[in-house]
Amino acid sequence: MRYWIDIMTLFPDTVGDMMNESILGRAQDRGIIRVETHQIRDYTKNKQCQVDDYPYGGGRGCVMQAQPLYDCWRFINKAHGERVHTIFLSPCGKTFTQSTARRLAADYDKLILVCGHYEGVDQRFIDECVDEEISLGDFVLTGGEIPAMAVADAVCRLIPGVLPDPECFQEESHWDGLLEYPQYSRPEVWRGRRVPSILLSGDHAKIARWRRKQSIIRTRLRRPDMYGKLQFQDTKQERKLLAEIEEEWEEAKNGSEI
Numbered sequence: 001m002r003y004w005i006d007i008m009t010l011f012p013d014t015v016g017d018m019m020n021e022s023i024l025g026r027a028q029d030r031g032i033i034r035v036e037t038h039q040i041r042d043y044t045k046n047k048q049c050q051v052d053d054y055p056y057g058g059g060r061g062c063v064m065q066a067q068p069l070y071d072c073w074r075f076i077n078k079a080h081g082e083r084v085h086t087i088f089l090s091p092c093g094k095t096f097t098q099s100t101a102r103r104l105a106a107d108y109d110k111l112i113l114v115c116g117h118y119e120g121v122d123q124r125f126i127d128e129c130v131d132e133e134i135s136l137g138d139f140v141l142t143g144g145e146i147p148a149m150a151v152a153d154a155v156c157r158l159i160p161g162v163l164p165d166p167e168c169f170q171e172e173s174h175w176d177g178l179l180e181y182p183q184y185s186r187p188e189v190w191r192g193r194r195v196p197s198i199l200l201s202g203d204h205a206k207i208a209r210w211r212r213k214q215s216i217i218r219t220r221l222r223r224p225d226m227y228g229k230l231q232f233q234d235t236k237q238e239r240k241l242l243a244e245i246e247e248e249w250e251e252a253k254n255g256s257e258i
Ligand SMILES: C[S@@+](CC[C@H](N)C(=O)[O-])C[C@H]1O[C@@H](n2cnc3c(N)ncnc32)[C@H](O)[C@@H]1O
Pocket: 088, 089, 090, 091, 092, 114, 115, 116, 117, 118, 119, 120, 121, 134, 135, 136, 137, 138, 139, 140, 141, 142, 143, 144, 145, 147
């Protein structure tokens, strides 16, 4: 087993079903990764299996209590025989990016992901057990399950053997600060729209150059923030490509399309 993720949630079946599908499901079957879900409610000590209570100080909604979370977390750590790096999914955390996924895949071989619900989680559990807080973005969801699945998915697909080849993720958006070029599949013409002829040429060098150019243009158009941080290679080919893009960019400003 190369990577093991434990997810603490009130909806273990939903999360488990999703993580057992497709590429991640097959990687689990092959013993490369393991994603295990844990029902926090199983660790309550009251008859009603209640996991939440009113917030001290007043206010709307309920807060998840520290005790069931702590007992569930301790059970997982005990099963592993070590204290596992623990992440609480929270809109107050640092925004998740591809570089976070790369760091988590490289620095750990186990993770615990804690999904909050209701108004959130008693701060004392976070202070006691959580190593970092991760947000999926600047919006609020009803629970941490979708963010936890997003983190688990993004991390697991970087684990060697999960995808057929590292090229599968190294050529994708956000790996090297660029967005991916447009992709096409069969047929050659669909609803009058043709696949760019260069992709049918069989000339691999020209195709690679076209794809890089499309990636650069797309990043410049859609994500000027990312484009501003790009560091281009100081080679004759790269300079030529950038000059070509610049020329087309200027032409586009004057009315014709890139
Ligand atoms: C309704 S939210 C609680 C929001 C909290 N009261 C606040 O204002 O920050 C319930 C749970 O969903 C999860 N959640 C919601 N939005 C999230 C986001 N953007 N990223 C990660 N987790 C999120 C967290 O686990 C959170 O504890």
